[in-house]
Amino acid sequence: MKTGPDIALLGSLIGDPARANILTALMDRRALTACELAQEAGVTPQTASSHLAKLIAGGLLSPEKQGRHRYFRISDEEVASALEALMGLAAYAGHRRVRTGPRDPAMREARVCYDHLAGDRGVQMFDHLTRRGMISYEEAELSLTQKGQRFAEDFGIDLDAIRTTRRPLCKACLDWSVRRNHLAGALGAALLDRFYVLRWARREKDSRVVAFSRRGAEQFDALFATATRR
Amino acid sequence: MKTGPDIALLGSLIGDPARANILTALMDRRALTACELAQEAGVTPQTASSHLAKLIAGGLLSPEKQGRHRYFRISDEEVASALEALMGLAAYAGHRRVRTGPRDPAMREARVCYDHLAGDRGVQMFDHLTRRGMISYEEAELSLTQKGQRFAEDFGIDLDAIRTTRRPLCKACLDWSVRRNHLAGALGAALLDRFYVLRWARREKDSRVVAFSRRGAEQFDALFATATRR
DNA sequence: CCCATGCTTCGATCGCCATCGAAGCGTTCG
DNA sequence: CGAACGCTTCGATGGCGATCGAAGCATGGG
Incomplete structure (x- = not known):
């Protein structure tokens, strides 16, 4: 068994085209809404929502509630x-x-x-x-x-x-x-x-x-x- | 449509656990054979072979023939x-x-x-x-x-x-x-x-x-x- | 030569996950 | 309060890809 950081998890997160699109779209430091990101990624809001949840769980994105919108941005300069x-x-x-x-x-x-x-x-x-x-x-x-x-x-x-x-x-x-x-x-x-x-x-x-x-x-x-x- | 480098391809390559294991095993600069890597990754040689082919196609690994063995190493310091x-x-x-x-x-x-x-x-x-x-x-x-x-x-x-x-x-x-x-x-x-x-x-x-x-x-x-x- | 070894190709199977429709929940606005 | 909007959850579907057995191809050794 190997020790060390788990790159497979991050890789699989980045590996999905829709998620890669989302991440790329957020590389300027904007915070976008779920619907905007869905459009960027070329998927429906439902699908995007599930992707966003995964990206957040993986620590790559951070959500931010504002009114009835939810904005997403890249968590960190490290990311x-x-x-x-x-x-x-x-x-x-x-x-x-x-x-x-x-x-x-x-x-x-x-x-x-x-x-x-x-x-x-x-x-x-x-x-x-x-x-x-x-x-x-x-x-x-x-x-x-x-x-x-x-x-x-x-x-x-x-x-x-x-x-x-x-x-x-x-x-x-x-x-x-x-x-x-x-x-x-x-x-x-x-x-x-x-x-x-x-x-x-x-x-x-x-x-x-x-x-x-x-x-x-x-x-x-x-x-x-x-x-x-x- | 987005422009820029395609991180999804690399991500999906790294994203599979077996492939991630292979890459990690090669991070010291050794060149290992397909069977050794199969063992490292915990899969059969057939499966490893298909993974290795993908990693080579993606430019992450380079093969090297030597006798009846085929050695694999990480292509590059960049990688x-x-x-x-x-x-x-x-x-x-x-x-x-x-x-x-x-x-x-x-x-x-x-x-x-x-x-x-x-x-x-x-x-x-x-x-x-x-x-x-x-x-x-x-x-x-x-x-x-x-x-x-x-x-x-x-x-x-x-x-x-x-x-x-x-x-x-x-x-x-x-x-x-x-x-x-x-x-x-x-x-x-x-x-x-x-x-x-x-x-x-x-x-x-x-x-x-x-x-x-x-x-x-x-x-x-x-x-x-x-x-x-x- | 024939067999063993190392690896790849083929084919079939299986499971996971991306996807989307429909419904649910919260917020805002008129 | 009701309607519209924004987002999420649920459930069902479908497809891709990881996996392995078996067979095919090399190479090397006896």
Whole structure:
């Protein structure tokens, strides 16, 4: 008999197409209702309900009651990160759901991963921050340096406010399209937020794509100029 | 329709208990025969054969013919790394296959992950190497510094020989038991090899456990003394 | 050569689980 | 309060896939 974590349970949860669709739909950090998810997955509400129950029992999703709706979201950054890693392997092994569509390049350029920026631009930002010594990698954990703190404050991020949460400030998340790290954690989320506020970018409706305006892209490139984009 | 990598396929592959057992059994980098794997998984050779065919089709395993035997191994470090990440989530979410057994603490202390050292000791080593500036984390990739190169050579590792392979020298791998990084890549493999040669440790039969001798543990602790063990 | 070994293919069986219709339960709104 | 909505539970159905016995194919040894 084997010992160790049970990957079969998680695998079978992720293995059903309807459930995989649900999880994928929730990878942006939205919380969706059961009916919306049913539509995303292409099944009836009854079926979706049973899937959702299983995903909750498995710890992958968390329900949230609000009025007569029930919203579902991915439980945890840990879960999102593991799913992103699986997507990485899937992309690497060459399993794609559909032939590369028109949306695909946009996804590769910039998309939402849970609540932070992923794709080429996410990696570009991460590269710049580490290369310029704003984020340091010590004891296998990321931390924000003095220089990085000044940068963040200057960029309009209220670090004190962020630090009140229990959530880690900086975390690395493996990008499935670029297969390198991008920045997750509270700071990653705050930065993306800031891009929205500054109108550099906006979320594309019903997708994970983050669309940068021309001006926004220029400003972004100027700010994170160290690393060259692919 | 969704776009992006297909996690459902991988999920369903990993989701079957027999296949999960097979994958887990191969997580040390051994190559096993179909019959051995059948026994590991607790199914007949016929059944195992069909599972193995699917795992190969999915890109997770690679077959290797040798005489009248056919050996199977995990295709790739990428695959092993993704599986380790899934185990991390499973452990985090609290799904364990069996009640914590006597072997479990030993697994947590030191075990083989593909072909490098994982567990408390693996993380301890990684921490020391990064903290002492032997491995640097730049542009989202690990690299061996001058100081690190001297260290490795002094420890009896032939870096030139290693570099002939196309395999990356240093890679980070997320440890499922400690949930922090340990060192993978060619250097990680070479270091573990060195521990065997120096008789600091040996593989426990039929398990992923790496058993350190008392003397070996002392030397190891002396060498990687920066980080305190848990 | 013939037989043993190792593995795969074939065919049949069985069980589990995804699916959906119908009904039940709670919430909201007019 | 009744009707509409949102979601879940129940029950029945169907299909896919895991499983194994038996046979087929290689390879190697005597």
